[in-house]
Amino acid sequence: MNQPSDDTLIQRAAQGDRDAFTALYDRHIDQVYRHVYYRVSNQADAEDIAQEVFIRAWRAISRYQKGESLFVSWLLVIARNLVTDFYRARKKETVLDQEDIPTDSGADPEAVVENNFTQSELREAISKLKGIRQTVITMRFIDGFSYLETSRILKKSEGAVRVIQYRALLDLKKIMGNVKPEDR
Amino acid sequence: MSSLKTDKDKMNKSEIVTRCIDEILDGQSSLEDCLRRYPELADELRFSLAIATRMHEQRAVISPEFKRAARARLFLEDETQPLPKAHGSILDWLRPVTLLRVPLAILVVVVALVGGGTTVVYASQNSLPGDVLYPMKIGSENVQLALTLDPESKARMSLKLAERRVEEVVAQSAQGRDVSAAAPEAISRHLDAAIKEIENLDEDKSRSLISQLSQSTINQQVALSQLLTESSDLKQLLLQESIDTSRRGNTVAVVAEANPAFLTSSPSTADKNLEETYFKVEGILRSVGRDWNIGGITIRNLSVPHGMPFSVNSRVAVEGITRHGKTFIAKVKEKEDQKGDEVRIEGIFNGTGENGAIWHISGIAIGKPQNASLVAEGTPLKLTGLVQNGIFVVSRLESEDDKKEVKITGTLVEVDQDITTVSLEIARAKIVVRLRDAEVETDSGKSFETSVLRALMGKDVTLSALKINDGVLSTEKLYVSDENMPKTTKDKSDDKTSENKKDSQKSDKDEPGNKTNDGKEVSQKSDEDESSNKTRDEKEDSQKSDNDGVLSTEKASGGDENLPNITKDESENDEVDNDEDESDDKTNDGKEDNQKSDKHKESD
Numbered sequence: 001m002n003q004p005s006d007d008t009l010i011q012r013a014a015q016g017d018r019d020a021f022t023a024l025y026d027r028h029i030d031q032v033y034r035h036v037y038y039r040v041s042n043q044a045d046a047e048d049i050a051q052e053v054f055i056r057a058w059r060a061i062s063r064y065q066k067g068e069s070l071f072v073s074w075l076l077v078i079a080r081n082l083v084t085d086f087y088r089a090r091k092k093e094t095v096l097d098q099e100d101i102p103t104d105s106g107a108d109p110e111a112v113v114e115n116n117f118t119q120s121e122l123r124e125a126i127s128k129l130k131g132i133r134q135t136v137i138t139m140r141f142i143d144g145f146s147y148l149e150t151s152r153i154l155k156k157s158e159g160a161v162r163v164i165q166y167r168a169l170l171d172l173k174k175i176m177g178n179v180k181p182e183d184r
Numbered sequence: 185m186s187s188l189k190t191d192k193d194k195m196n197k198s199e200i201v202t203r204c205i206d207e208i209l210d211g212q213s214s215l216e217d218c219l220r221r222y223p224e225l226a227d228e229l230r231f232s233l234a235i236a237t238r239m240h241e242q243r244a245v246i247s248p249e250f251k252r253a254a255r256a257r258l259f260l261e262d263e264t265q266p267l268p269k270a271h272g273s274i275l276d277w278l279r280p281v282t283l284l285r286v287p288l289a290i291l292v293v294v295v296a297l298v299g300g301g302t303t304v305v306y307a308s309q310n311s312l313p314g315d316v317l318y319p320m321k322i323g324s325e326n327v328q329l330a331l332t333l334d335p336e337s338k339a340r341m342s343l344k345l346a347e348r349r350v351e352e353v354v355a356q357s358a359q360g361r362d363v364s365a366a367a368p369e370a371i372s373r374h375l376d377a378a379i380k381e382i383e384n385l386d387e388d389k390s391r392s393l394i395s396q397l398s399q400s401t402i403n404q405q406v407a408l409s410q411l412l413t414e415s416s417d418l419k420q421l422l423l424q425e426s427i428d429t430s431r432r433g434n435t436v437a438v439v440a441e442a443n444p445a446f447l448t449s450s451p452s453t454a455d456k457n458l459e460e461t462y463f464k465v466e467g468i469l470r471s472v473g474r475d476w477n478i479g480g481i482t483i484r485n486l487s488v489p490h491g492m493p494f495s496v497n498s499r500v501a502v503e504g505i506t507r508h509g510k511t512f513i514a515k516v517k518e519k520e521d522q523k524g525d526e527v528r529i530e531g532i533f534n535g536t537g538e539n540g541a542i543w544h545i546s547g548i549a550i551g552k553p554q555n556a557s558l559v560a561e562g563t564p565l566k567l568t569g570l571v572q573n574g575i576f577v578v579s580r581l582e583s584e585d586d587k588k589e590v591k592i593t594g595t596l597v598e599v600d601q602d603i604t605t606v607s608l609e610i611a612r613a614k615i616v617v618r619l620r621d622a623e624v625e626t627d628s629g630k631s632f633e634t635s636v637l638r639a640l641m642g643k644d645v646t647l648s649a650l651k652i653n654d655g656v657l658s659t660e661k662l663y664v665s666d667e668n669m670p671k672t673t674k675d676k677s678d679d680k681t682s683e684n685k686k687d688s689q690k691s692d693k694d695e696p697g698n699k700t701n702d703g704k705e706v707s708q709k710s711d712e713d714e715s716s717n718k719t720r721d722e723k724e725d726s727q728k729s730d731n732d733g734v735l736s737t738e739k740a741s742g743g744d745e746n747l748p749n750i751t752k753d754e755s756e757n758d759e760v761d762n763d764e765d766e767s768d769d770k771t772n773d774g775k776e777d778n779q780k781s782d783k784h785k786e787s788d
Contacts, residue, residue, distance in 0.1 A: 018258070018259055021258065022255060022258065025254075025255060025258060026255070029246060029251060029254070030246055033244060033246040034243055034244045034246075037244035038244065041473075042473075042474065042488075043244075043474075044445060044486075044487045044488075045488075045490075046244065047246075047247075047250050047254070048445065048490075050246070050254070051250075051254040051257065054254070054258055055257070055258065055386075058258055058259065085490075086490055089490045089491035122235065122238050122239070126239070137239070138239075141235075141236050141239035141240055142239055142240075142243050142244070144243075162198060162199060162202045163198055165202055166197075166198035166199075166201055166202050167198075169201070169228075169231075169232045169235060170228075172235055173228075173231050173232075173235075
């Protein structure tokens with residue numbers, strides 16, 4: 001049996017159908033949570049924010065209009081605004097990862113070439129990527145968005161998303177291996 | 185695979201790498217195949233693929249429990265569902281109630297009340313435990329509660345009922361009657377019911393009710409403590425239990441106001457260990473994350489509320505409570521005083537572990553303090569020293585008897601002109617307290633005239649020796665920590681002129697020379713602090729309101745309400761080669777644009 005589309009569920013939810021909105025929640029909560037988690041690097045904060053995303057979405061569901069953006073992109077806009085609030089509210093950025101982060105992030109270049117890096121090193125490196133590069137990497141490889149979805153959400157072309165992704169991967173290699181600029 | 189061969193000459197390096205990654209992750213190609221075709225890209229391909237795979241493995245997994253709980257909370261802020269239209273019959277009126285699956289017993293009471301029992305109900309309102317009509321009073325309260333549908337009203341009613349139980353205790357004492365043995369449990373039950381409903385409310389309503397909880401539990405503690413001195417042993421015990429219950433309610437309010445996540449741990453005023461895990465730690469913040477390291481003391485599995493200001497390597501004072509393996513931070517303050525690596529921990533001694541090598545203070549494990557004798561479990565402790573190689577080298581240990589005196593601590597926000605009344609802010613509730621020949625003392629025992637209070641605006645003060653008469657709360661003692669005392673203020677013993685307490689409560693201009701100057705300078709300084717605090721708070725508030733989730737999206741994009749609101753730094757500052765991105769935008773119809781991308785550093 002075919003699952004109803006997001007648009008069908010949204011229409012029903014806008015009429016007050018809680019089951020329809022719950023179905024939307026079930027469909028997208030994982031993605032929203034994953035997206036937030038990597039921006040705030042803390043389970044409790046990610047849970048708070050992810051929950052708030054849907055509470056706000058329910059509040060505003062009747063105002064959502066199907067347009068160029070996907071429903072999930074609308075949710076991520078809410079999520080990104082909440083994450084922005086989260087960081088603005090903090091006076092100074094001291095975001096470190098949950099796991100112990102080694103202070104020396106210059107990993108052995110040979111180890112990097114051998115791809116022998118720990119998950120915590122990778123997480124720290126991702127957190128050091130600049131704005132949109134981090135966004136693309138997390139959307140593509142952690143949230144699992146396609147190029148099309150990513151491009152629509154970020155209002156970039158698919159080609160631009162690919163270029164940004166590639167640059168982000170190079171940045172990661174540089175961050176993790178202290179690769180000299182001329183090696184790029 | 186054939187698509188790779190065909191486009192090989194046209195594709196630039198970025199396209200090759202990204203396409204290879206995609207096809208490998210989709211299972212359409214293999215690393216070996218890509219390496220065969222593009223041996224010159226071997227390093228990049230291997231690294232990029234490893235990164236992509238690792239990130240995929242690292243995907244955060246949402247806990248099923250949280251998912252379920254969050255699903256249950258999706259619609260809690262909704263108002264009461266509209267009731268079906270009544271059709272005139274008592275059964276129709278009951279229908280919405282039956283939808284809630286209210287027990288039949290309560291329905292029967294409702295019918296009885298509607299049927300003509302209202303006179304009896306009114307008569308029962310002033311009854312006390314042990315009176316004939318008291319069960320009717322409780323019964324009507326239960327009915328009211330059952331028929332209250334929305335969480336906010338339920339929370340308010342539960343608080344009211346807790347207050348009513350305290351009023352009954354006061355009334356029983358006034359009449360020379362025994363205090364009901366069920367009183368502490370009844371107070372606890374109503375407070376816990378209120379706390380549980382508050383957890384389900386949205387932020388604004390939650391904050392308002394937490395303030396009410398704070399105010400109410402303070403009044404309860406004071407009202408009950410006034411009865412202690414006149415009571416028999418049994419009565420003292422019951423009164424003290426009731427006071428302890430209310431005090432725990434206040435602790436919940438104070439922590440929950442700062443960190444609403446604390447409510448998810450289901451704190452209960454019946455839990456006698458609740459306050460045994462309230463701690464204060466001060467030291468250099470060495471690392472943060474899920475665990476924090478403060479001066480060598482590790483605080484584990486933290487829940488830190490939004491907006492707490494802190495930075496690594498600064499000196500901080502942190503307060504919080506540990507519960508069910510999690511630590512809920514209630515306060516973080518950055519300290520300006522220079523004390524090097526000195527660390528201080530305050531809390532209740534919970535016992536030792538690992539054959540005495542570990543001490544637990546309010547749920548926090550520290551290395552056994554050197555040169556410190558074991559104290560009894562439950563003893564309030566304050567340890568100051570250095571943590572070296574996991575051992576706490578104590579320079580000062582203070583322990584005190586577990587005092588049952590009612591004290592309240594809050595931020596001093598107002599002092600009236602005649603210095604006869606002060607206002608404290610506790611969990612956003614404003615508590616007004618009259619001064620009864622009050623003295624100001626520091627932790628070290630120095631006394632000051634109340635005129636110094638104006639200089640303490642914005643600082644935490646503690647009030648004790650509290651009384652409540654005709655609803656007016658009054659105090660005889662204010663405590664301030666030594667470090668909060670303004671440095672230019674002289675204590676009583678330094679005064680050249682001796683004045684009695686009544687004279688000290690006159691306005692400052694009556695006081696001679698230096699002291700007046702000092703008072704003015706200090707109060708000016710504190711006014712500046714207060715105004716800068718306000719400015720900062722106002723800024724923070726405006727920042728928050730600028731980003732009200734969906735609404736800000738609508739405002740910011742001005743027209744197309746549902747398009748993403750990309751922040752400035754992301755769209756304009758982050759991309760080094762904006763032109764290339766724009767050119768990709770323009771030319772991308774699924775084609776590769778090699779002409780402009782050749783300018784790109786990464787292109788071949």
